[in-house]
Each structure stands twice: as C-alpha cells, then as structure tokens.
Amino acid sequence: MIRSSITIPVPRDFSFWRTVYSHGWCSLPPFSIDKEHEVLVRPFSLCGGVQVRCAISCANSSLKIQAISRRPLSAEQRSQLRLQIRDCLRIGEDFSEFYAEARKHRRYRWIPKMRVGRLLRAPTVFEDVVKMMSTTNCSWSLTETIVRNLTTKLGVAVDASIFTFPSPGTLAGVTESFLRKEIRSGYRSPYLIELAENVAAGKLDLESWRTSTLPTEELYKTVLSVKGIGAYAAGNILKLLGRYDYLGLDSWVRKQFATLFRNGRKTRDTIIEKHYRPYGKWKGLLFWLEMTRHWYTTEVPF
DNA sequence: GCGTCCAGGTCTACC
DNA sequence: GGTAGACCTGGACGC
Numbered sequence: 001m002i003r004s005s006i007t008i009p010v011p012r013d014f015s016f017w018r019t020v021y022s023h024g025w026c027s028l029p030p031f032s033i034d035k036e037h038e039v040l041v042r043p044f045s046l047c048g049g050v051q052v053r054c055a056i057s058c059a060n061s062s063l064k065i066q067a068i069s070r071r072p073l074s075a076e077q078r079s080q081l082r083l084q085i086r087d088c089l090r091i092g093e094d095f096s097e098f099y100a101e102a103r104k105h106r107r108y109r110w111i112p113k114m115r116v117g118r119l120l121r122a123p124t125v126f127e128d129v130v131k132m133m134s135t136t137n138c139s140w141s142l143t144e145t146i147v148r149n150l151t152t153k154l155g156v157a158v159d160a161s162i163f164t165f166p167s168p169g170t171l172a173g174v175t176e177s178f179l180r181k182e183i184r185s186g187y188r189s190p191y192l193i194e195l196a197e198n199v200a201a202g203k204l205d206l207e208s209w210r211t212s213t214l215p216t217e218e219l220y221k222t223v224l225s226v227k228g229i230g231a232y233a234a235g236n237i238l239k240l241l242g243r244y245d246y247l248g249l250d251s252w253v254r255k256q257f258a259t260l261f262r263n264g265r266k267t268r269d270t271i272i273e274k275h276y277r278p279y280g281k282w283k284g285l286l287f288w289l290e291m292t293r294h295w296y297t298t299e300v301p302f
Numbered sequence: 303g304c305g306t307c308c309a310g311g312t313c314t315a316c317c
Numbered sequence: 318g319g320t321a322g323a324c325c326t327g328g329a330c331g332c
Contacts, residue, residue: 137311142326186325191312230312251310307330317320 002072008063008082010091013099015115016058018296019089022119023288028131028144029151030165031120043158044084044123046077051158056085063089068159087210090118093242101282111289114296119288121240125206126199127165128240129226132233133188133195135250142184149183171196191228209241216243216281235284244284247276256291 010016020026020040026033031042040056052069065085067073073081086092099112111117122128134146154170155163171192179189198204204226212219216238223234235248247253249269258267261275276283 135311137309137324138326139310139328141328142310145327180325184326187312187323188325228312232311303332305330305332308328310326311324313322313324315320315322317318 001068001070004067004069004073004078006065006067006078006082008065008086008091010058010061010063013095013112013115014091014118016063016089018114018116019118019120021295022116024140025120025122025131028147030155030163043162043164044081045164046080048077050077051156051164052081053158053162054081054085084123088121088123090121093118098282098285101279102286108286110293116289116296117285119239122165125209126168129195129206129229129237130192132237133191133228134185136188136228136230136233146183146185153182168196168199172200188228194227216245219243220246239284239288245281246284247272247287248284253291
C-alpha cells in the first residue's frame with residue numbers, strides 16, 4: 001500500500017471538529033471517527049477506478065490528510081481528492097453573511113464565536129439522499145443498520161474494514177427482496193431502487209443540485225418530487241446543498257424545541273415555523289444549531 | 303422466549 | 318386541501 005500526505009489550508013472561520021460533529025453523518029459508514037485523536041476517516045473514489053482510504057485531521061490552520069491507496073496517486077487524483085474533501089467539509093462555502101446575521105442577535109452570537117454552521121456532507125448528493133431516506137420513520141439504530149449494510153454488502157472493499165458507499169448502478173442492480181432481507185430497509189426499498197435506477201439511467205441528475213441556480217423554493221419542490229422524500233427529508237437535504245430556508249422538522253427536533261422553549265409541552269409545527277420566520281433564508285441553519293448547541297459543550301450523542 | 307404495542311416520516315386513497 | 322390508514326423495523330414491556 002502507498003501512503004500519501006496532502007495538506008489543505010482552511011479559512012479562519014472554519015472549525016474542523018465542530019464541522020465533523022455537526023450532525024450524525026460522521027458516525028454513518030463509510031465515515032467513521034477517532035474521537036480521541038479527532039480524526040475523520042473515510043474512503044474516496046477517484047478517477048481511474050482508484051479507491052483511497054483517508055484519515056483527515058486538522059492542525060495549524062490546515063487539514064492534514066493521510067491517504068492510503070494501492071497505487072501512487074497521480075496529480076489529477078490528488079487534485080480530485082482535495083476537491084472532494086473540501087466539498088464534504090464545506091470549506092469553500094462563504095459563511096460571512098450568515099455570521100453577520102447571527103451577530104445581529106444576542107442569542108446567536110455564540111455561533112460565529114464557536115465557528116459552527118458548516119454541516120458535514122458526503123462526496124456525492126446520491127449518498128446524502130440515500131442516507132436521508134434511511135433516517136425517515138425509524139430509530140437512529142435502524143438508520144445505522146441500513147447504511148452499514150449498504151456499504152458492507154454493496155460497496156467496494158478498500159481494505160479489511162472500509163467499504164465505499166454503493167454507486168447508483170450497483171444499488172439499481174439489486175432486487176427489492178434483497179434490500180428488504182439483507183439491508184433491512186423495509187418499505188423504503190422500492191423508493192431506494194427507483195432513486196438509484198433514475199440516477200443510473202441519467203433521468204435524475206442529483207449531483208447538479210449542489211450547483212443549481214434554481215430559486216430555493218423550486219429546488220425544494222424538485223427534491224420533494226423524489227419518492228420517499230417528504231418535508232423533513234427535503235428540508236434537511238437542502239441544508240446539505242447550502243440552502244437553509246426550511247426547518248426539516250422531525251420528532252427529535254420537535255421535542256428539543258419543546259424542551260428549550262415550551263417547558264416540554266408539545267408544540268405545533270406552525271409555532272416552530274413562526275418562531276424562526278424572522279431569520280429568513282438562514283432560519284433552517286439557526287434552528288438546527290440552536291437545537292444542537294449542547295453538542296458543542298457536552299458529550300455528543302453519537 | 304414470545305407476543306403485543308408503539309414510535310418514527312411518507313405515500314395513497316378518500317372525503 | 319386535509320386526514321386516516323398502511324408501510325416496516327426495532328425497542329420496550331408484560332407475561
């Protein structure tokens with residue numbers, strides 16, 4: 001195996017570990033984390049069919065990447081790897097406007113101070129959408145089971161312990177019965193196959209969503225048109241596309257809101273919407289950060 | 303160990 | 318447009 005070292009400079013307002021811990025993705029394969037040493041690990045697929053296992057850490061205003069591959073990486077592959085890692089960690093995204101908005105409100109001044117707001121995402125929109133679909137209507141432990149099965153049973157082995165996320169073509173090539181029995185994705189199985197088939201056939205270009213110039217409302221409708229994706233999933237997929245206009249409510253955040261603002265009393269969605277309406281296009285991100293603020297000061301739940 | 307109940311989003315049929 | 322019921326799994330609970 002060949003080891004390569006790569007360095008990527010990061011902006012001043014970037015916090016590596018708070019980006020890694022921004023939500024549950026870091027604990028879903030093929031991501032994994034070494035909490036003690038603050039290292040994010042995952043494989044990346046590069047041109048020429050090359051798979052590379054990367055251990056990513058941060059020191060002295062730069063990401064340090066230890067990449068392990070079967071063959072030496074070409075200049076093009078190294079460049080591709082840099083781009084993918086920057087994309088996952090949202091390094092190129094400009095948060096100055098968001099931080100300026102947060103500074104206007106006393107209750108949100110901690111956000112720019114803690115340099116939070118970047119939400120970890122997968123190298124591909126396909127992986128993010130499949131994972132989001134796998135979080136719907138089930139416990140987190142079932143989501144972990146589904147995603148672990150998808151990678152170990154349909155991904156490519158990079159080494160003994162790491163598998164890539166399956167490609168749309170691979171997922172499109174399995175039967176609904178396989179997904180139900182082996183992946184444990186239950187009634188979501190036909191939705192996953194339909195999604196993978198449409199992407200593999202070129203009928204649905206998920207990857208263009210990250211650079212889409214559509215107004216957010218239009219993009220939201222496009223995301224919602226995928227079968228198996230409802231309001232919760234679409235709102236949260238949009239956050240991973242850099243659009244923060246929707247809250248993406250699920251039972252956990254509803255409960256969290258009730259605990260923080262309503263003495264634990266059950267709260268209608270319209271009340272939560274009204275609470276965040278003044279924050280316009282940033283409301284989804286401010287909402288998520290407010291609900292998860294305790295993760296940055298106490299032990300995270302994953 | 304077994305059976306029952308429930309929580310968790312989305313879809314579809316129906317009003 | 319709003320709503321009820323079905324979908325499937327795993328965890329909690331009672332026996």
